[in-house]
Amino acid sequence: MAAGIDIVPIYFTDRDETLRRLGGVLELDFRAGVRLRRPWFDPEGAFDPSRGQYRATSLLQMLLEDSQEDQAERVLGVTSVDLFAPVLTYVFGEAQLNGRAAVVSCHRLRAEAYGLPPDPALLFQRLHKEAVHELGHTYGLLHCPDVRCVMRASSYAEEIELKGERFCEACRALLAQRNVIPRALRSR
Amino acid sequence: MAVQRQETPISRDAGGVLVVDDEFSMRDSLVHWFEKDGYRTGSAQDAREALQRLEEEPWDAVLLDIKMPGMDGLELQRRIRDVDPSLPIIMITAFASVDSAVQALKEGAFDYVTKPIDPDELSHLVRRAVERHRLHQENLQLRQKVDQLATPTTIVGASGPMARVLELVRSVAETDSTVLIRGESGTGKELIAQTIHANSRRRYFPIVPVNCGSVPESLLESELFGHEKGAFTGAQYRRKGKLEMADGGTLFLDEVGTIGLPMQVNLLRVLETKEFTRVGGAKPVHVDFRVICATNQDLEAQVRDGTFREDLYFRLNVVTISLPPLRERRQDIPLLAHHLLKKYAQDMNRPFTGFDPAAMDLLVRYNWPGNVRELANAVERAMVVGRPPSVHPEDLPVRLNESSASQTGDSLADMERAHVGMILERTGGNVTRAAEILGIDRVTLYNKIKKYHLRS
Ligand SMILES: [Zn+2]
Ligand SMILES: [Zn+2]
Numbered sequence: 001m002a003a004g005i006d007i008v009p010i011y012f013t014d015r016d017e018t019l020r021r022l023g024g025v026l027e028l029d030f031r032a033g034v035r036l037r038r039p040w041f042d043p044e045g046a047f048d049p050s051r052g053q054y055r056a057t058s059l060l061q062m063l064l065e066d067s068q069e070d071q072a073e074r075v076l077g078v079t080s081v082d083l084f085a086p087v088l089t090y091v092f093g094e095a096q097l098n099g100r101a102a103v104v105s106c107h108r109l110r111a112e113a114y115g116l117p118p119d120p121a122l123l124f125q126r127l128h129k130e131a132v133h134e135l136g137h138t139y140g141l142l143h144c145p146d147v148r149c150v151m152r153a154s155s156y157a158e159e160i161e162l163k164g165e166r167f168c169e170a171c172r173a174l175l176a177q178r179n180v181i182p183r184a185l186r187s188r
Numbered sequence: 189m190a191v192q193r194q195e196t197p198i199s200r201d202a203g204g205v206l207v208v209d210d211e212f213s214m215r216d217s218l219v220h221w222f223e224k225d226g227y228r229t230g231s232a233q234d235a236r237e238a239l240q241r242l243e244e245e246p247w248d249a250v251l252l253d254i255k256m257p258g259m260d261g262l263e264l265q266r267r268i269r270d271v272d273p274s275l276p277i278i279m280i281t282a283f284a285s286v287d288s289a290v291q292a293l294k295e296g297a298f299d300y301v302t303k304p305i306d307p308d309e310l311s312h313l314v315r316r317a318v319e320r321h322r323l324h325q326e327n328l329q330l331r332q333k334v335d336q337l338a339t340p341t342t343i344v345g346a347s348g349p350m351a352r353v354l355e356l357v358r359s360v361a362e363t364d365s366t367v368l369i370r371g372e373s374g375t376g377k378e379l380i381a382q383t384i385h386a387n388s389r390r391r392y393f394p395i396v397p398v399n400c401g402s403v404p405e406s407l408l409e410s411e412l413f414g415h416e417k418g419a420f421t422g423a424q425y426r427r428k429g430k431l432e433m434a435d436g437g438t439l440f441l442d443e444v445g446t447i448g449l450p451m452q453v454n455l456l457r458v459l460e461t462k463e464f465t466r467v468g469g470a471k472p473v474h475v476d477f478r479v480i481c482a483t484n485q486d487l488e489a490q491v492r493d494g495t496f497r498e499d500l501y502f503r504l505n506v507v508t509i510s511l512p513p514l515r516e517r518r519q520d521i522p523l524l525a526h527h528l529l530k531k532y533a534q535d536m537n538r539p540f541t542g543f544d545p546a547a548m549d550l551l552v553r554y555n556w557p558g559n560v561r562e563l564a565n566a567v568e569r570a571m572v573v574g575r576p577p578s579v580h581p582e583d584l585p586v587r588l589n590e591s592s593a594s595q596t597g598d599s600l601a602d603m604e605r606a607h608v609g610m611i612l613e614r615t616g617g618n619v620t621r622a623a624e625i626l627g628i629d630r631v632t633l634y635n636k637i638k639k640y641h642l643r644s
Contacts, residue, residue, distance in 0.1 A: 141222070143225050147404060
């Protein structure tokens with residue numbers, strides 16, 4: 001499988017510019033080629049009418065099936081709708097641990113979700129961290145106790161600000177050990 | 189004594205969480221959630237399977253769906269509590285069955301959550317449950333350890349300075365007074381705090397450690413005091429702080445000298461009134477805990493230059509226990525080293541039985557700036573690189589070999605003086621034994637003692 005990350009917008013209604021910028025920074029973060037491409041599936045199957053939200057694991061499933069014949073090493077869904085997991089009220093994102101697919105949602109990353117004026121820069125910063133975080137899971141990383149590390153778990157938006165957008169030394173070492181992204185992040 | 193292992197992220201052991209739910213999608217999403225948090229996870233789809241999993245492995249928390257076909261959650265909880273009443277159980281309920289959740293609480297459940305669960309709430313709830321279980325287990329082990337403290341062959345050491353420390357620990361444990369533990373890093377301050385707690389009347393309540401140096405100043409307030417729902421953007425749930433967790437027990441503030449001035453004011457107020465408000469809250473919360481703190485900094489100097497409040501300093505500095513650095517109790521090194529060797533050899537399944545004399549010599553001579561922790565690391569390393577059954581000098585870190593020469597003068601006489609002095613110190617002044625170790629007769633040794641003015 002060729003190295004590379006496919007970004008797939010799913011019901012993405014935030015600014016298009018956001019996706020292009022995200023692609024740009026992920027390219028640097030992971031030293032991988034990033035493509036933007038449309039989904040070839042109907043995401044509506046993930047909708048749960050009783051909750052008014054989309055089931056994150058269903059979207060992962062769809063992304064996987066959708067990219068079966070595809071060359072990309074990782075596929076990252078980016079959406080503006082609200083995601084959930086069956087027992088949880090919401091999730092910011094979801095990823096297959098040691099897998100290929102990840103999905104992140106902007107829905108609860110926007111300042112407006114907390115009654116504050118829109119702040120596109122803040123939204124981008126949060127989205128970037130969550131995208132790197134979920135991709136980290138696909139490379140087998142677990143949540144990290146280092147408060148500055150991007151793999152630190154954050155379950156509310158404010159917590160995302162506290163952590164950095166990069167992997168700590170320990171997580172970097174794990175990435176290198178697994179030999180998944182050998183050239184990643186070293187130059188930064 | 190305190191052998192704090194360096195935290196290695198590769199074998200991060202956050203604890204074991206068992207999920208019991210008859211619905212696959214619920215089990216599946218919970219298990220994935222906990223996996224990413226680094227927990228060891230397991231799942232069971234009914235009570236029978238759950239009881240089996242409980243028998244197979246130790247767990248730190250159980251999440252239990254209250255409604256299951258066959259034996260329901262309440263009945264299963266009773267069964268579990270019969271076997272292990274300390275294992276925290278979190279009930280998962282639907283809105284419709286909150287009444288039975290309350291029943292579960294009455295029967296000793298740790299807490300309950302309603303489906304769907306807020307991820308923030310879930311993470312913190314489970315972490316608290318696991319923490320509580322771990323503290324309980326540690327306190328159990330500690331109590332067993334404490335009984336051994338009195339005997340001279342313990343790991344803690346038998347030297348004069350250490351014996352005085354233990355005496356103080358014993359006498360201060362029963363009182364409720366604030367204790368300040370001072371000592372270089374690696375001297376085992378946390379173990380002393382735990383020992384005091386385990387010997388106090390508060391031992392059935394938790395000792396809650398807070399490492400003030402590792403929590404960013406901006407988070408320390410909410411970490412200690414907790415916060416109310418809506419205290420700041422994103423604080424969607426009320427969270428208990430460490431002060432509340434320590435209620436009834438002991439609060440251990442490590443690296444207390446790193447707390448910033450604004451936080452010092454708040455802390456002083458709590459210590460004086462035993463009352464505080466959560467961040468974003470108005471209602472005062474009353475707590476009852478004992479404070480033990482520790483530092484390796486010069487607090488007096490900090491008071492002088494204004495970075496540490498004098499009133500707080502006096503509040504904390506009621507009883508001081510000073511832990512001697514390892515180099516000031518070299519006579520304990522052989523005992524400690526043997527103890528550590530035995531422990532690591534067993535843990536790592538390496539057939540080591542002891543140190544060869546030259547290796548022991550290096551251990552006793554080295555200055556140990558990192559104290560017991562450094563010694564433990566050196567012994568652990570030797571278990572990996574050395575060849576059983578004995579540890580040889582080359583199995584020890586290079587710095588041990590380098591520094592022994594530079595500590596004394598360069599002449600042969602200087603070396604001899606230092607060496608003879610060290611052996612005498614090690615044998616507690618026993619000339620017969622010292623002569624034996626040095627391979628000379630007693631008369632020769634007496635002459636050397638006189639020549640070098642070694643004992644006055
Ligand atoms: Zn995560
Ligand atoms: Zn990390």
